[in-house]
Amino acid sequence: MTEALDERKMNVSVYVSSDIITLHIMSTLRQLADRLGVSIATVSRALNDKPGVSTKVRQRVLQLAQELRYHPNQAARSLATSHNPLILFIVHRRQFSEAEDPFYPNIVQGLEEVLSSEGYGIMLVTLSDSQMAAGPTEVRAIQEQRPSAIVLAGPDISSSFIIATATSGIHTMLVDNALRNTSLPAVLPNNKEGCQAATNHLIQDHGHQHIALLRGPEGWISSDERAAGYLSEIEAAGFQPFIVTANDTTIQTGQEAAIQALDVKPETTAIVAINDAMAIGALRASRQMGRSVPGDLAVVGFDNISWAVYADPPLTTVSVPMLDMGRLAARVLLDRINGTLTAATRTIAAAQLVIRASCGC
């Protein structure tokens, strides 16, 4: 089954596997031009919807491109235009753990959905502590790919890294994070209002007076803002705030924080957790300490992850529309890249209280 193939000028790659011989032919502008008897410049214009091509020629080009399944070589295009339609999605690499959501999967999904429709790709990058410390100039993907923009996701990206990236002249935006006193575009959920709603629900609808907050590290914007929402409601009601701060926002730390809260202030009758993971930890802690939820202790979370509804009891929480946040981020990014929008933007996605059983309803 052998055949003499002149590979030299043919742009043909031959793949041999057991008995199958497949030719994967990628056509080029040159080939289209030759077959049509026109110049590659004309073909390029036609394909890119640029003016200066007669409708007749344009149609013939489009037609043939279709037939030959022509697709431009992105590397060549990037080289010629100095523009790579690629977004880098960067997160901090957590060590030692199969984290629940290492990549904000639903946000990435939303981003991918709209970016791909505009011809952009999305590349995932995780940064170790040392890479983060070394800064963006030491991140290969940034330097070698020359992406159109960078998304920095999560509260655990150092602000020095953020600043270095943003000032390096590359479009940068933040997701689930924001930099104060800065005009960096960011998309965030409506943290404060969401947490106000949750806290208020416990106060107004259930009459709780001793409500503890379980939160993550100071400086993590979501924790800070949600805490602010909690505080404003507690103070408006004239109650004493009681806040336990953990160094991470996981089930584990939530459990520990809840135990501490109930130890220190046994009179606590309700807990607001900064996210669902911590809330689930709190559920766990209360079971462990012999308190029934919601009978002896009400618990509300934040995020509305998919497991929240299956917690025992089903978790009252504040729903964060991750998919939409991804889509929003993509839109902002595209606007920036296209220069449509130059003003600073903080995009806020609506977070909504979803009432289930853990609050006592």
Added chain:
Amino acid sequence: MTEALDERKMNVSVYVSSDIITLHIMSTLRQLADRLGVSIATVSRALNDKPGVSTKVRQRVLQLAQELRYHPNQAARSLATSHNPLILFIVHRRQFSEAEDPFYPNIVQGLEEVLSSEGYGIMLVTLSDSQMAAGPTEVRAIQEQRPSAIVLAGPDISSSFIIATATSGIHTMLVDNALRNTSLPAVLPNNKEGCQAATNHLIQDHGHQHIALLRGPEGWISSDERAAGYLSEIEAAGFQPFIVTANDTTIQTGQEAAIQALDVKPETTAIVAINDAMAIGALRASRQMGRSVPGDLAVVGFDNISWAVYADPPLTTVSVPMLDMGRLAARVLLDRINGTLTAATRTIAAAQLVIRASCGC
């Protein structure tokens, strides 16, 4: 604060934002060569560790590259070498849902970890039903990026798409899927043995005789293999198998399947679910039907997702090392790309029974 800058031949991009002016200079081979008084060919050789450069010159090149923070332009390199160090990670886009794990996040994490250390990037692509039907030639990312390899993840990628991709001459591998009668590399957990261990545990250690299986669609290899594991143990023990097949493997379908199982065969005392999502659904169903777990009904899952331990009761399940599967997949891929390994490989990651409370232990 204005300054006349000749941008023409300078490779300088100017970024102006409020008061800051930052120059992001990307040096090129040409610049290194000029500063050193050597040819770009020499610089290229030195940088790429190729023979034919005196150690003296090589050192000077490396030194200067360091100073100028030189990084090669990947687009130019891809164009020149016809090789793009990029892996496409492709999944099927689920409609209408913020799926729990749209991207196998931990697998992606494992992939990224080892691929990035070898200079490869990983790009995420989701395929709609229509794109899947149209085949790989209609996927822009595949045609335009010319990636080094493609990872097709999940059981819901059509085999026609898989075959078309694999025979198109591009390195292809499967994750959490496999094609029978084919030499396509794939990485999978040890499904059958894992499910045997789980089933066997219910039989031997807990004395169950009426054990139902909740599974996903026929043809989804993980479901098939796990079901085979269940069957072999049930039959070895001389019991009657009882299998409920759902059309997806979610909490929702698990709940429905469990209800159906308990309706049809109320004598069922134990349930093996094909994954943790379905197992959590089963937990839910049994609560709903007034059966306590594990008292009236034992339940075991598969996957050991991070929430399994926090289910009520904590879920006995079979742990699948997602992170390792990603790493393994990356290794296989790199071997393929480098031509180190040409033989077909099915890589099996060890799945292990982890015993918690839902089985009755």
Added chain:
DNA sequence: TTGAAAGCGCTACCAA
């Protein structure tokens, strides 16, 4: 050991 130069496939400018 070095350098010159021919591409890789495309865009964009300048002439015709």
Added chain:
DNA sequence: TTGGTAGCGCTTTCAA
């Protein structure tokens, strides 16, 4: 409306 052509930044022959 067209075509010719000079790059984009790099790799890789081929000569020197």
